[in-house]
Amino acid sequence: MCSPRFPLRSLRIPLGSLREPQNQKHMKKLSLFTLLGWIIFACSSPSHDLLITNVNVIDIVTGEVLLNRTVAIDGDEITAIYTKTIKPQAGTEVVDVTGKYLIPGLWDMHVHNNWNYEDTNDLLVANGIVGAREMWGDMKIRRKMDEERASGKPIIDIYSAGVLTDGAPKIWPSSAEVTTPEEAEALVRCQVAQGADFIKVYSRLDSACFFTIGKTAIELGVPFSGHVPDSVSIIDALAAGMLTSEHLYGLQELGYSELELKEVDSLFEVGNRIEALQKGLKFFDSSAMKEKLQKLDLSKHWFSPTMVTLRGVRSMQDSVFTSDPRISYLPNYMTEDWKPRRTMGSQRMMPSLELMQQLYQNDFQILTNLIESKAQIIAGTDYPNPWAFPGFSMHDELEIYVQAGMTPLQALQTATLNPAKVMKNDRIGSVEKGKLASLVLLNSNPLDDINAIREIESVVLRGKVFDRIALDEMLQEAKNKAALPSLMEWFQTVQDMPKELMALENKLDSMSTKYHLSGLEFLINYVGYNLLGENALDQAMEIFALNTRMHPHSQNVWDSYAESFLMQGDTVNAIQYYQKALDMYPCNHVIEKRLLALKP
Template sequence: MKQLYVILTTLVFWIPTFAQRDKSPELLISNVNIIDVKEGVVKTGMNVFIKGDRIHDVTKSTASDEAATFIVDGTGKYLIPGLWDMHAHPDDPEMWRMNPDEGSRDLLMPLFVMHGVTGIRDMAGSLQVVNDWREKIASGTLIGPAIYAAGPLIDGPNPMWDGSIGIPSTKHVKQKVDSLIDAGVDFLKVYSLLPDTIYFAMSKYARSIEFPFCGHVPQTVTNYDASKSGINSLEHLLDIPLECSSQEERIRNRDIDYGAINDRLGQYVFRNKLIIDTYDAEKARRLFKTFVENETWHTPTISMWYKNAWFETEKVKDQAYFKYLPAYMKKYWTPQFNDHLKFRNKEFLKVKQAMVDHYMRIIRDMNKAGVKLLAGTDTGANPLCWPGLGVHLEIEMFEKAGLSPLEALRTATINPAIYLGILEDYGIVSKGKYADLILLTENPLVSVSNTQKISGVVKSGSYFSKKRIEEYLEEIAERQ
């Protein structure tokens, strides 16, 4: 009997509470203010009818012949599309060394949804794990976001992380890429140790078959050349500050006088100070123009850089969130195990924090130049990059960098839908779209930080009230 009780309570926890499917439409959000992220306007007094997992109608009329089985009063509230995390690693290969178990790993999925993140771009991990999540989510036994996945990283002959696909030479490119596509990846992700010759052979082949690819700029390739090669998105602003420096050539050629500084950490600090101090606005403008011309998107993950630079103080502020993380993740987010938290002296932290400010300037200038931006957190191995919650910090930092609240909100709603080619189904609150929505108590066009003031979340037509979200989060905490 005890075993049966455990099984039943587990099923009750995972199956969505709103499961009535016998009347049409099933859910009505009445008299709500809809944020039209495409046009940038607020549509007041709207009624949103949801049938199954789709938005059945959006109208001013309650339509007497439409009998909703569940009604949410949206008076004075604001409805936005569900958010997307466009750089997530819930099954991060960097954490495989911690031997995560299936049950603990599964608990990460509802954390996204409970914070209004209804879709993610999984940027590396086991495709088997992703497909397992997809099956559980589709069957209703697991609450989780829509997932678009890269599967294994594509790296050089000696890959950096476990589970990666190493390509030893250009002649192996087609076979390796085809094997990933046959396995069912949604896109390709290139990584840092890929030699330039192999990278360009891979980019040429991917373009020839019109298959999307994105990722880190390999260490032997510039962002400029990666953009020219047709890469769809570039991640983390890697080497963007360097390519915006008037001293780029000297730094790349290691023609720097470090004086009496002999240690690697000291040289890192010196080099990054030089990069920051030699920002060339005209050089940056030309680079950003190239991104616009080639339609190269960028996922800055500025919140990741911020959390890393300010880890010591942010950890104290974020204590309340640790209870929701699985034990293996909490353990990995410590200096004992995490490479990101080592060698952190005063000068190192000072330059890391200065670089965050520099990234913010670059984001502002990119946005002004028309570069397309995506919200991503790099959640996974990176400490304090919280599943779900981190997206709200990312878009808040975009606003602080100089984007308008609307522009910041678009990076997590309509922009991901455009980038992924799924605008027909996601990104806007309108008839026919998937019913992935967030109900807010305050207007996010006044301040994008208002996305954190969640009254309810709709995922695939199932409604989670604020009270139910809090209950789910507590159940997750109890299971850790």
């Protein structure tokens, strides 16, 4: 029986009502209808799009388990959390999850997702990852993902850096390189204007460029994060306002004396890498590191350890990792670089497995020191680096944090509450009214055992429920796609590659069921440049033009198309297409310099 609650003032009788009304019968009917209306209004259940009933909600802030709640969702938002049973209205979707546990969706705070999201997105969702911090952004790809998300596709949310910003000589060919403070400032301003959420700094920046990047980013109201450069100490990086640092870089040196640090650095400078690593292990003093940490103001800085990648890189010769069955979910192009020879150079220069394991134990000790020092930590995996599996490895990362001394609640916070703080996003991070309805439903309590996050019953992504059947279908589809032969295997069977590529434009759908088409853009470019080298200019131009039709949003293909004109002496068309490429992403200073050199 409903017990409607009326405001007390609604039951007060105005003095004027004590007089007999002229039409008493009419007034009695009106009062009766009014009272019935109040009762109906008070007794009716509110209408919602989705009700998750009988669920145990994990309060991610306090660690309290709120038993037997009903979570109401409308659109992409949590609109209420009820302690009582709510009668569903017509059209309301009801999911009864008696005995299950609800946590906020997880965020992976260090990923390289841009160039592989079509192969990894479903793996992320199926493992409870609802958002990621992209550490090497491409605004064109980000806009494409935004469009797909807006169309209803289950694309995770992205918080993105601009282009990776390095010093000279840059480590990665497609990253940006700055050598003066003026270049550094201009690049930051350009990236922010293009929509970057933060600036990613890298290892070879000199100190002047690093500090200029930091100053400019702070002036523009965006964070700067990434590698602590070789030229800057972790102490100076924190003082400059660096928001997050990755991979524990710069922390090892806190365990050295000044003389020991100089000795290790000198060994690296002369190329004696293995001896430098051995000396570093010998010199490292954990107590000295903790003592220095206690003297630092860590309140405005966050560490992203990426332990699964540190462990993976240190374990590339370990069959325990190289036989991991989760590799079946990833296409060959993602795992080819996991082989030691490709990643670390020749086998002769590869440190022994014993030394690599010692290095990982040292990494683990540094993580333990951070936890004991109450440093602020965010969880990131750095996939697809060696043995960092999209989605799956976030569970591994949190398990490592617990092994290093965190409580399960603290570990969960590194992938939920803490990311919300870092990104200043008050719509995520907890299960509360007004928050984004991106959630993970677990079969058991993760506060008892962090490995409960591996046993996912359902994922809610912006209000849409993906049950266990749907998640398993995502995983199976990813595995089926990963098993397809690569384009390189097709390449080796073709006699007349230019002819086959030209025909491919009209049969992509049928090809996609037989081969994994990732890397098609680069294969077409490869063939085009080979034809240029053979002086088959007309064919080369056709191939480059084909690539612009098949990948019209790629700056790289328009840049190559422009270069093909330039190689034939056609500066007019070269300028036209270099400009088109630059318009796609004005922060590419390499193309900008080419244009300046060509224009009269």
